[in-house]
Amino acid sequence: MSVTDELLANNADYAARFSGPLPLPPAKHVAVLACMDARINVYGVLGLQEGEAHVIRNAGGVATDDAIRSLAISQRLLGTEEIVLIHHTDCGMLTFTDDGFKKSIQDEVGIKPPWAAEAFTDLEDDVRQSIARIRNSPFVPKKDSVRGFVFDVATGKLAEVS
Amino acid sequence: MSVTDELLANNADYAARFSGPLPLPPAKHVAVLACMDARINVYGVLGLQEGEAHVIRNAGGVATDDAIRSLAISQRLLGTEEIVLIHHTDCGMLTFTDDGFKKSIQDEVGIKPPWAAEAFTDLEDDVRQSIARIRNSPFVPKKDSVRGFVFDVATGKLAEVS
Numbered sequence: 001m002s003v004t005d006e007l008l009a010n011n012a013d014y015a016a017r018f019s020g021p022l023p024l025p026p027a028k029h030v031a032v033l034a035c036m037d038a039r040i041n042v043y044g045v046l047g048l049q050e051g052e053a054h055v056i057r058n059a060g061g062v063a064t065d066d067a068i069r070s071l072a073i074s075q076r077l078l079g080t081e082e083i084v085l086i087h088h089t090d091c092g093m094l095t096f097t098d099d100g101f102k103k104s105i106q107d108e109v110g111i112k113p114p115w116a117a118e119a120f121t122d123l124e125d126d127v128r129q130s131i132a133r134i135r136n137s138p139f140v141p142k143k144d145s146v147r148g149f150v151f152d153v154a155t156g157k158l159a160e161v162s
Numbered sequence: 163m164s165v166t167d168e169l170l171a172n173n174a175d176y177a178a179r180f181s182g183p184l185p186l187p188p189a190k191h192v193a194v195l196a197c198m199d200a201r202i203n204v205y206g207v208l209g210l211q212e213g214e215a216h217v218i219r220n221a222g223g224v225a226t227d228d229a230i231r232s233l234a235i236s237q238r239l240l241g242t243e244e245i246v247l248i249h250h251t252d253c254g255m256l257t258f259t260d261d262g263f264k265k266s267i268q269d270e271v272g273i274k275p276p277w278a279a280e281a282f283t284d285l286e287d288d289v290r291q292s293i294a295r296i297r298n299s300p301f302v303p304k305k306d307s308v309r310g311f312v313f314d315v316a317t318g319k320l321a322e323v324s
Contacts, residue, residue, distance in 0.1 A: 003190045004244050004309055010209025011320045018318025024252055026200040030165045036216040036232055038188040043203045044212070047172025054198040057219040059232040066228030069277050070198055070221040072267070078254055082166050090186055092240055105234070109300045115231050138271045147166050156180025158173045 022051035024078065030054070031074040033130070034086035035061035035093075039153045042086070054080055060093040061086055062118045063130035072139040083134060085148035086158070087127050093119050123150055127161040184213035186240065192216070193236040195292070196248035197223035197255075201315050204248070216242055222255040223248055224280045225292035234301040245296060247310035248320070249289050255281050285312055289323040 031054040034042050042048065042055050056070045063071075063085070074080045098117040106112040120126035127148035134146050149158040193216040196204050204210065204217050218232045225233075225247070236242045260279040268274040282288035289310035296308050311320040 002244060002307055003192045004246055004307055006190075007192070007208040007210070007246065008320060008322075011207055011318075014207055014209060015318035020201070020318060021252065021316040022201050024199075024201075024254060028165045028168075030169070031198070036193070036218045036236065037186075038213050038215050038217070039182070039184050039186075040217075041205045041210075041212050042217075043205060045173055045176055046169040047176060048169070048203075050203050050206070051200050053200050055200070055202075055204075055219050056198045056221075057217050058228055059218075059235040064228045064231075065277050066220055066226045069226075069275070069279065072275070073221040073254065073263070073279065074198065076267070077258065077263075082164060084166055084169065090183065092186055092235065096239065101235070101239075105238070105301055111300045113231070113234070113301055115227050117231065117235065138273045139267055139275055145164055145166055154183040156173075156177035156182060158170060160170075 026051070026053050026078065026080055028052040029080050030082040030084060031056060031071055031080040032084045032086065033061055033063065033067055035059070035088055035091060037088055037091065040086065040088055040151055045151060045156070045158070060091065060118050060120065060126070062126065063133040064118060068137050068139055071134065075140060075142050081142045082145040085127055085130050086151050087123050088151040088153055089123070090153050091123065094121065094123070124161045188213070188215050188240065188242055190214040191242050192244040192246060193218060193233055193242040194246045194248065195223055195225065195229055197221070197250055197253060199250055199253065202248065202250055202313055207313060207318070207320070222253065222280050222282065222288070224288065225295040226280060230299050230301055233296065237302060237304050243304045244307040247289055247292050248313050249285050250313040250315055251285070252315050253285065256283065286323045
């Protein structure tokens with residue numbers, strides 16, 4: 001049995017306990033942008049329930065153009081107002097460089113990715129970089145509460161980046 | 163108190179029960195690409211535990227270039243092998259068009275977004291479109307298990323798209 005089949009079996013248990021449907025707009029009017037890291041269970045970490053917050057995730061939790069697209073849709077069409085950014089300790093994005101990662105792909109498949117890999121060398125600086133990108137974007141209208149945090153994978157705690 | 167402050171208070175409860183750290187690579191070698199919709203608690207829907215799977219999310223759960231970037235990092239650097247795509251019923255992406263959304267932003271702030279909004283008109287077709295983009299990408303090496311599902315927000319069930 002593949003892992004995907006195992007997860008589908010888990011879904012039958014989830015559906016058996018499920019009560020829905022909930023409304024489309026997030027009840028708490030908040031959007032979270034977090035790293036894809038397997039150890040960050042966003043609903044658990046923030047005590048969120050189904051229906052409360054948009055959750056956007058990518059490698060690094062970086063405010064890429066695609067994250068800005070998602071935030072623009074979240075705020076402009078679905079009424080979110082606060083943004084919570086989550087990076088984390090022991091992040092894979094600290095272990096390589098954009099140049100090295102892209103060269104390894106080019107060496108192997110002959111094509112260099114046209115995108116930035118978005119690796120970084122300092123966690124807090126990259127949180128600040130993502131906040132700055134959001135604040136600078138003309139497509140995200142609500143910027144009164146854009147706050148960034150580092151999740152400690154050893155303790156489960158969030159520390160705010162100032 | 164802002165919602166963000168409320169979520170931080172929830173995090174203190176989470177950290178009090180937390181046992182870590184777990185290893186960086188996802189234990190189940192799987193990456194999930196899902197819509198940011200607030201009603202999809204990916205860990206709950208798939209019965210995942212902390213540390214088991216990468217979770218990538220954006221507006222629509224679409225295989226954008228940024229999702230491909232995340233999948234490339236997930237597979238090439240952190241050993242995931244299976245990909246699970248999740249779209250869902252009652253999706254906001256069915257309620258607008260790229261042209262309309264971008265024109266509304268241009269009318270309001272004077273700048274037209276240089277990215278596609280990635281709206282779609284048929285859920286299952288867009289799952290197939292995302293699968294096709296992944297299968298066609300030279301940057302994602304492992305394609306033996308790329309499967310797509312629609313999550314029903316009324317029942318909690320996943321239905322596979324063939």
